Amino acid sequence: EPEVTQTPSHQVTQMGQEVILRCVPISNHLYFYWYRQILGQKVEFLVSFYNNEISEKSEIFDDQFSVERPDGSNFTLKIRSTKLEDSAMYFCASGRSGYEQYFGPGTRLTVT
Amino acid sequence: GENVEQHPSTLSVQEGDSAVIKCTYSDSASNYFPWYKQELGKGPQLIIDIRSNVGEKKDQRIAVTLNKTAKHFSLHITETQPEDSAVYFCAARRGQGGSEKLVFGKGTKLTVNP
Numbered sequence: 001e002p003e004v005t006q007t008p009s010h011q012v013t014q015m016g017q018e019v020i021l022r023c024v025p026i027s028n029h030l031y032f033y034w035y036r037q038i039l040g041q042k043v044e045f046l047v048s049f050y051n052n053e054i055s056e057k058s059e060i061f062d063d064q065f066s067v068e069r070p071d072g073s074n075f076t077l078k079i080r081s082t083k084l085e086d087s088a089m090y091f092c093a094s095g096r097s098g099y100e101q102y103f104g105p106g107t108r109l110t111v112t
Numbered sequence: 113g114e115n116v117e118q119h120p121s122t123l124s125v126q127e128g129d130s131a132v133i134k135c136t137y138s139d140s141a142s143n144y145f146p147w148y149k150q151e152l153g154k155g156p157q158l159i160i161d162i163r164s165n166v167g168e169k170k171d172q173r174i175a176v177t178l179n180k181t182a183k184h185f186s187l188h189i190t191e192t193q194p195e196d197s198a199v200y201f202c203a204a205r206r207g208q209g210g211s212e213k214l215v216f217g218k219g220t221k222l223t224v225n226p
Contacts, residue, residue: 045213091155099144103155
């Protein structure tokens with residue numbers, strides 16, 4: 001059964017550094033999402049992406065964040081200058097119809 | 113915006129018993145309600161979902177019910193097994209043309225004791 005994959009599983013970075021989190025969505029899916037989960041809190045929506053552009057973003061997704069689909073398979077989330085409060089589990093998800101969303105295993109980002 | 117509340121936060125049952133997790137939502141425009149299971153070290157796994165044009169959906173031992181008037185929906189797991197132990201999340205989203213984002217509840221940690 002096809003799955004969403006994410007790399008790396010764990011990323012440690014220093015405050016102010018740039019990080020890129022990578023995702024390979026399920027191959028015939030058209031809708032792509034990033035969510036994050038700070039330890040002990042709810043899963044929160046960051047951004048959705050369809051037809052090569054952002055379709056919606058939350059207030060968390062400020063100018064420090066960007067997403068890209070550089071080729072036909074990868075979907076990336078970049079954080080330009082990480083802050084301590086960016087430490088969280090980041091989940092990529094994809095879907096075929098805009099309803100069902102299938103999540104990857106996540107990348108744990110630790111900012112020191 | 114949408115707010116989803118989930119209860120209980122923890123639930124412990126004996127193997128073979130049923131488990132029920134309840135969620136309420138605030139946005140009457142929401143019409144899609146998925147449930148996710150998250151095992152330790154893994155991402156949320158979609159286990160069942162329901163749209164607002166039906167009141168109940170069943171898949172083997174799991175079922176979801178929806179009451180649109182009261183704005184609540186529930187997950188029912190029957191004949192629980194130890195492998196059902198996980199954190200379960202409910203979520204809600206608006207209909208097509210509205211926001212695509214899923215708004216999640218805080219999760220319920222289910223423990224099934226052998």
